Structure formats: structure tokens, C-alpha cells
């Protein structure tokens with residue numbers, strides 16, 4: 001006898017985590033911060049340790065108030081989750097059910113396809129254009145009466161490309177007002193392009209736009225699981241219903257507040273990550289790799305059939321990255337030493353490959 005289970009889950013792969021790295025190797029597979037936690041953040045967490053026998057506050061009043069002030073929005077628009085990946089799941093559950101469509105570019109964030117299928121909805125994947133960017137005209141053409149949600153990952157994971165302001169404004173204006181557009185800004189702090197659409201502004205100017213932010217990347221709190229949405233009030237109300245109760249720990253809330261208070265220190269670190277990203281990009285471009293200009297904390301190599309070879313060379317050089325066989329590799333921007341290793345490992349690949 002086999003158990004009754006949901007047949008639709010057969011098409012859902014388990015989430016594939018970035019590979020772990022051996023001791024001493026450079027773990028550049030998950031877009032984490034290369035910096036260890038700030039002392040002020042560790043202090044804030046320590047202060048909360050004495051009350052971990054209590055449930056956290058679901059409303060998270062202090063963090064919510066500080067985020068509302070930061071973004072100049074009413075606190076009612078802000079909802080939290082155990083990482084923004086949980087908030088992305090909440091957004092799907094809030095607006096889409098069996099038979100409804102959820103659209104996103106592909107390739108984009110690995111979690112989207114699974115989250116959509118788990119919700120019972122139908123994923124609609126629109127290929128990136130030849131520049132590894134969102135193909136907004138194609139996405140617009142793919143909207144149907146069943147479309148309920150459109151993710152715009154900006155900058156895009158894993159290609160690092162941005163959707164420009166004017167193009168996204170026009171897209172939003174053309175999409176039916178009853179379709180929710182979610183701008184996933186996990187990497188927004190690393191963008192130096194000045195052309196990217198500002199998600200929070202778009203939220204303020206449109207009734208059907210939500211923004212997704214995380215403390216995992218620029219703020220270095222990946223291990224504590226905390227992210228948030230800024231969404232229209234009717235959506236935010238439903239996000240609070242579908243959220244798993246007590247999903248966001250008190251320690252995560254405290255660390256997030258402390259991080260907001262340490263914005264200056266964090267921005268120095270973010271600038272370092274950006275500088276290393278640029279160094280890595282330039283070195284790989286000079287070496288002849290098909291690298292894509294990135295505004296996130298990683299660089300994408302459009303490696304196609306060379307993907308696994310390049311991954312192996314990097315592994316030999318003590319670097320663990322995220323490889324998508326047949327498609328390309330994403331290398332997170334790490335410390336200076338990490339990027340030195342990437343450059344050393346890949347310089348030798350090209351010599352071999354071009355012989």
C-alpha cells in the first residue's frame with residue numbers, strides 16, 4: 001500500500017542548497033556575505049538569549065516601525081517572514097490557487113518554480129533575452145486571464161542584470177491592475193547602475209505592486225532567516241493570514257533592528273563586496289569568459305556546455321560556486337582572497353581551453 005500524497009509534488013524538486021565548502025575553501029555558492037557578523041549585532045542577539053523560552057512577537061512592532069520609517073510607508077504595509085523566500089511563498093499563497101498562473105523570467109531565483117508548484121499554481125517561465133535580462137515585452141505577451149502574480153527579480157539572480165526604470169514603469173502600466181507584480185529586491189544594495197527601477201517608489205505609485213526585501217544578503221543575516229514585503233493593504237492582510245505563526249524569531253528581529261542601526265558600517269562592507277565583484281568581472285572578461293555585467297553580489301558566466309569544466313577548475317582552486325549544467329555558473333563576490341582564488345583558477349582554464 002502506498003500512502004495518499006499530493007501527486008503534483010512529484011514535479012517539485014527539493015530545494016538545492018549552494019554546495020558546502022571544505023574547511024579553508026572559498027564558499028561562493030550562496031551569495032552570502034563574506035563578512036562575519038557585526039559586534040553590535042552579536043550584542044543585540046545576546047541580549048535576547050535569556051528569553052528564548054518565550055514565543056516571539058508576530059507583529060514585531062519595533063522592527064516594523066523602523067522599516068516603515070526607513071521606506072516612508074505606513075507600518076500596515078509591512079509584513080515579515082522567515083527569510084524573503086518565505087514571504088515570496090506567502091505572496092503566492094495570498095493571490096494564486098489551483099489553475100492560476102504565476103509568471104517569472106527564467107533563469108531566475110531557483111526557489112520560484114518550486115514555490116509556485118507547492119501552492120498548486122502553474123508556473124509560467126519567460127526566457128531571459130539575449131543579454132540575460134528580463135524580456136518584458138515577452139512577459140507582457142504571456143499575461144493571460146489566469147495570471148495572478150508576476151515576479152520581477154531586480155537585480156536578477158543569477159545573472160545580476162537590472163530592469164531599467166522606464167521599461168518597468170511601462171510594463172506595470174500595461175499589466176492589468178488586478179495582477180500583483182512583485183519586485184524581488186534581494187540584491188538592491190549592490191546596484192551601482194543608477195538606471196534600476198526603485199521598487200518602493202513603484203509600490204507607492206501603483207496599487208498592484210509589492211516589494212520583497214531580505215536581511216540575508218547585504219545585511220549578512222542569512223542564518224537567522226528574516227525578510228519582509230511592502231505590499232498593498234489588502235495583500236498585506238492576507239500575508240498575515242498565510243504566514244506560519246511565529247516564523248520570525250525574536251533573535252532575528254533584534255538582529256535586524258541592530259543592522260538597521262549599523263547602516264553606515266554595513267555600507268562600507270557592501271562597497272567592499274561591490275569592489276570585489278567588479279574586480280572579478282573585469283578579470284574574467286579580460287580572460288575571455290562570457291561574463292555578464294552584474295549589479296548584485298555575484299557574477300554570472302554564460303558558460304553553456306563549458307559549465308561543469310569551469311566548475312571543476314574552480315573546485316581544484318579551492319572555490320565552490322553554483323553551477324547550472326548546460327547553462328552557466330554563478331560566483332558570489334567574496335573577500336579579496338576569495339576573488340584572488342577565482343581569478344587564479346580561471347586564468348589557467350582559458351590557457352587550457354584555447355590550446
Ligand SMILES: *Cc1c(COP(=O)(O)O)cnc(C)c1O
Pocket residue numbers: 031082083084085086109153157184186213214215216217222225226227
Ligand atoms: C537569496 C534570495 C532571496 C531570499 O533569501 P532569504 O534568505 O530567504 O531572505 C530572495 N530572492 C532572491 C532573488 C534571492 O536570491
